[in-house]
Amino acid sequence: MTTYFGNLKPKKGNIHINKERCKGCGFCVEYCPKDVLELSEEFNKKGYHPPRVAREEVCCYCQLCEAICPEFSLFVTLKEEEEEGENSESRP
Amino acid sequence: MSTQERPEERNPIEDLLRMDRIPHIWCPGCGIGTVVSSFADALHKSELDLNKVAIVSGIGCTGRVAGYVKLDSFHSTHGRAIPFATGLKLANPELKVVVFSGDGDIAGIGGNHFIHAARRNMDLTIICVNNFNYAMTGGQVAATTPIMANLSTAPFGNFEYPFNLAYLADACGATYVARWTSLHLRRVTKSIQEALGKKGFSFIEVITPCVTLYARRNRLGDGLNLLKYYYDNSEIRHGADTRTVPIDFQGKIIVGKFVDREKPVWLECMNTHLQKTLGEKYRPYGEKP
Amino acid sequence: MKTVKADPKGVLTGAHYLDGDFAIAEGALAAGCRFFAGYPITPSTETAERFAERIPFVGGIFIQMEDEIASITALIGAAWGGQKAMTVTSGPGFSLMMENIGLAAMMEAPLVIANVQRGGPSTGLPTLVGQGDMMQVKFGSHGDYEIIALCPDSPQECFDLTIKAFNLSETYRVPTFIMTDECVGHMHEKVVIPPADQIDVVERKWYNGPREKYLPYKPDKDLVPFMIKAGDGYRFHTTGLTHDERGYPVINAEAQDWNVRHLVDKIQKNADKIIDYREDETEGADVVVVSFGITSRVAVKAVQQARRAGIKVGTLRLVTVWPFPEKRIRELAGKAKAFVIPELNLGQIRREVERCAFGRAPAIGVPHCGGWVHDPDDILKAIKEAAR
Numbered sequence: 001m002t003t004y005f006g007n008l009k010p011k012k013g014n015i016h017i018n019k020e021r022c023k024g025c026g027f028c029v030e031y032c033p034k035d036v037l038e039l040s041e042e043f044n045k046k047g048y049h050p051p052r053v054a055r056e057e058v059c060c061y062c063q064l065c066e067a068i069c070p071e072f073s074l075f076v077t078l079k080e081e082e083e084e085g086e087n088s089e090s091r092p
Numbered sequence: 093m094s095t096q097e098r099p100e101e102r103n104p105i106e107d108l109l110r111m112d113r114i115p116h117i118w119c120p121g122c123g124i125g126t127v128v129s130s131f132a133d134a135l136h137k138s139e140l141d142l143n144k145v146a147i148v149s150g151i152g153c154t155g156r157v158a159g160y161v162k163l164d165s166f167h168s169t170h171g172r173a174i175p176f177a178t179g180l181k182l183a184n185p186e187l188k189v190v191v192f193s194g195d196g197d198i199a200g201i202g203g204n205h206f207i208h209a210a211r212r213n214m215d216l217t218i219i220c221v222n223n224f225n226y227a228m229t230g231g232q233v234a235a236t237t238p239i240m241a242n243l244s245t246a247p248f249g250n251f252e253y254p255f256n257l258a259y260l261a262d263a264c265g266a267t268y269v270a271r272w273t274s275l276h277l278r279r280v281t282k283s284i285q286e287a288l289g290k291k292g293f294s295f296i297e298v299i300t301p302c303v304t305l306y307a308r309r310n311r312l313g314d315g316l317n318l319l320k321y322y323y324d325n326s327e328i329r330h331g332a333d334t335r336t337v338p339i340d341f342q343g344k345i346i347v348g349k350f351v352d353r354e355k356p357v358w359l360e361c362m363n364t365h366l367q368k369t370l371g372e373k374y375r376p377y378g379e380k381p
Numbered sequence: 382m383k384t385v386k387a388d389p390k391g392v393l394t395g396a397h398y399l400d401g402d403f404a405i406a407e408g409a410l411a412a413g414c415r416f417f418a419g420y421p422i423t424p425s426t427e428t429a430e431r432f433a434e435r436i437p438f439v440g441g442i443f444i445q446m447e448d449e450i451a452s453i454t455a456l457i458g459a460a461w462g463g464q465k466a467m468t469v470t471s472g473p474g475f476s477l478m479m480e481n482i483g484l485a486a487m488m489e490a491p492l493v494i495a496n497v498q499r500g501g502p503s504t505g506l507p508t509l510v511g512q513g514d515m516m517q518v519k520f521g522s523h524g525d526y527e528i529i530a531l532c533p534d535s536p537q538e539c540f541d542l543t544i545k546a547f548n549l550s551e552t553y554r555v556p557t558f559i560m561t562d563e564c565v566g567h568m569h570e571k572v573v574i575p576p577a578d579q580i581d582v583v584e585r586k587w588y589n590g591p592r593e594k595y596l597p598y599k600p601d602k603d604l605v606p607f608m609i610k611a612g613d614g615y616r617f618h619t620t621g622l623t624h625d626e627r628g629y630p631v632i633n634a635e636a637q638d639w640n641v642r643h644l645v646d647k648i649q650k651n652a653d654k655i656i657d658y659r660e661d662e663t664e665g666a667d668v669v670v671v672s673f674g675i676t677s678r679v680a681v682k683a684v685q686q687a688r689r690a691g692i693k694v695g696t697l698r699l700v701t702v703w704p705f706p707e708k709r710i711r712e713l714a715g716k717a718k719a720f721v722i723p724e725l726n727l728g729q730i731r732r733e734v735e736r737c738a739f740g741r742a743p744a745i746g747v748p749h750c751g752g753w754v755h756d757p758d759d760i761l762k763a764i765k766e767a768a769r
Binding site: 167 | 439440455466
């Protein structure tokens with residue numbers, strides 16, 4: 001695990017997506033600074049393509065997707081240290 | 093995965109939303125939801141007692157915000173959110189009253205109330221979502237529509253001069269004036285926090301994309317294109333003279349905190365003045381530290 | 382309905398020589414009104430002026446708003462902030478307020494509006510009397526709703542009925558109107574203001590049940606929902622849109638039916654408790670003179686002369702004009718030969734009397750466009766014609 005300045009570790013995030021509320025606007029995909037998200041191929045009940053987590057390991061818990069989503073359907077929780085290396089539950 | 097799979101994890105914004113009314117009615121790609129998110133973030137970060145925060149909206153797309161936010165919320169008539177908020181605030185000065193409404197509601201039909209509340213320095217925080225049209229009724233021209241923009245009641249392009257709302261607020265006496273786009277997420281949050289933390293008439297204008305109407309009629313793409321456009325063409329100039337920040341059609345948008353000054357609010361003026369003129373016989377109203 | 386004694390701070394006990402406008406202001410202060418938002422308009426401005434002079438010593442807010450629309454809207458905000466609120470206006474301002482009178486009715490916000498009527502329509506006769514807004518007070522805003530309107534005939538009644546108006550508005554959570562006129566408003570007479578402990582004031586119907594069970598628009602047994610105010614942590618929502626018991630907008634026909642019927646039933650089903658009038662010699666009368674406001678005082682002269690001429694005349698003076706005393710008119714229509722309705726308009730209340738009389742007795746109006754009061758002879762002539 002990379003650390004900086006001695007013991008500073010970068011934060012990691014678990015992304016929770018409410019697929020049914022998503023209206024496919026694409027803001028989260030476009031503005032994630034680490035390109036963690038991408039629009040999935042599947043449809044939700046409304047016919048939109050909700051996002052999916054493509055590169056989960058680089059999520060740095062900036063919470064920009066949570067802040068920008070106009071449908072309030074994305075939020076990020078801090079991944080605890082013990083979860084590192086395990087299969088994350090946020091992969092669909 | 094959906095939130096139901098990890099029930100102990102909830103979107104932190106949900107305690108400020110009326111979840112029984114979500115999903116909301118705004119279009120895909122509409123910027124209002126993002127501004128509400130920034131507002132909720134500001135409320136969480138501020139030290140206010142949220143039971144004492146009231147939100148008043150008018151009519152319009154942004155006017156629906158009051159219906160979705162879980163505070164003491166009021167959905168009044170078109171353009172009259174500001175006098176409603178005035179009455180609410182003066183009746184109970186302990187409340188922190190936020191007016192969250194659109195450009196057509198606040199500066200169009202509500203223009204008179206806007207300028208007088210600013211003149212009086214009423215202790216209110218106005219969050220004005222500016223999408224340059226009357227969206228709810230189908231995209232008509234508004235007082236903020238830039239010249240040349242095409243809307244349903246200006247089908248050959250708008251030829252009327254629009255308002256520069258930041259200048260208007262400043263000229264009328266607002267003590268805090270800021271403008272951002274809805275993509276300036278954390279800056280919007282910070283501005284709202286600052287406005288909530290100070291007394292006086294605070295005005296925060298947030299430029300947001302209107303996908304179904306403004307963008308579609310003017311061939312500006314979808315919400316993402318327009319949001320990107322607004323943000324990429326914005327330039328931060330804190331403290332700029334508000335006369336120099338008009339918004340042209342698809343031109344540069346100057347954003348930032350333009351005005352931040354201190355001035356006694358209406359209630360303080362009333363109490364101070366009447367105390368001076370009437371002496372001991374005067375009963376001061378609603379004095380709270 | 383909780384009644385308390387008036388707050389002595391606002392009660393100017395004593396015998397005074399006041400005009401109607403001033404008496405309204407004193408009545409409001411006695412009733413506990415501590416919020417006034419208004420706009421100057423002849424002939425009502427004196428009420429605002431009096432309130433502005435008195436409120437710094439009583440404690441409260443007087444704010445002159447930028448127009449009448451802002452005034453009425455600020456009142457609704459103040460009602461939700463927990464205050465008793467009032468404004469005063471005349472014809473043109475009244476018309477401006479109509480949209481938000483509808484909002485007050487829809488939100489069930491208690492507030493009091495006094496209309497010191499003048500000659501209309503439009504700018505009309507700013508300084509001269511009229512009674513031409515009687516239909517407008519009931520039907521002025523769009524849609525179906527009910528309000529309460531009271532009609533004082535003297536400065537003393539201006540004081541008394543203002544207190545009654547506040548009490549009614551709090552009891553029924555409805556905008557209540559004081560429909561006076563320029564004559565009564567500018568007339569100076571003796572007004573006796575009793576000590577505070579002799580004035581009964583109705584407190585707002587505050588909710589005190591379990592917090593999580595609160596529904597802002599769930600009618601109580603008396604059809605009036607309990608009220609709360611902003612800042613008490615209920616996080617409620619209220620809107621001018623058609624709404625359900627939670628106060629949330631619901632846009633369909635069922636919700637509209639529930640909502641509108643509730644607003645109307647709240648007053649109509651309680652009408653017997655609200656309606657007030659003064660009768661004189663109506664038993665066995667051949668002619669009943671139905672009047673209100675200043676016209677009722679002018680009619681007194683005509684009635685006296687008619688009685689001296691041997692005509693059996695009774696008088697029915699409307700204290701509440703809305704809800705209209707339909708039942709009483711219907712009863713009298715079965716016994717009297719005719720009604721005579723003098724009013725300073727071209728027959729607004731005459732229509733109501735005729736409607737309620739069901740054809741059993743003609744309703745003879747004594748219309749007058751306003752600008753001056755009736756000549757009692759005109760009323761007398763109508764009474765004589767009615768007696769035939």
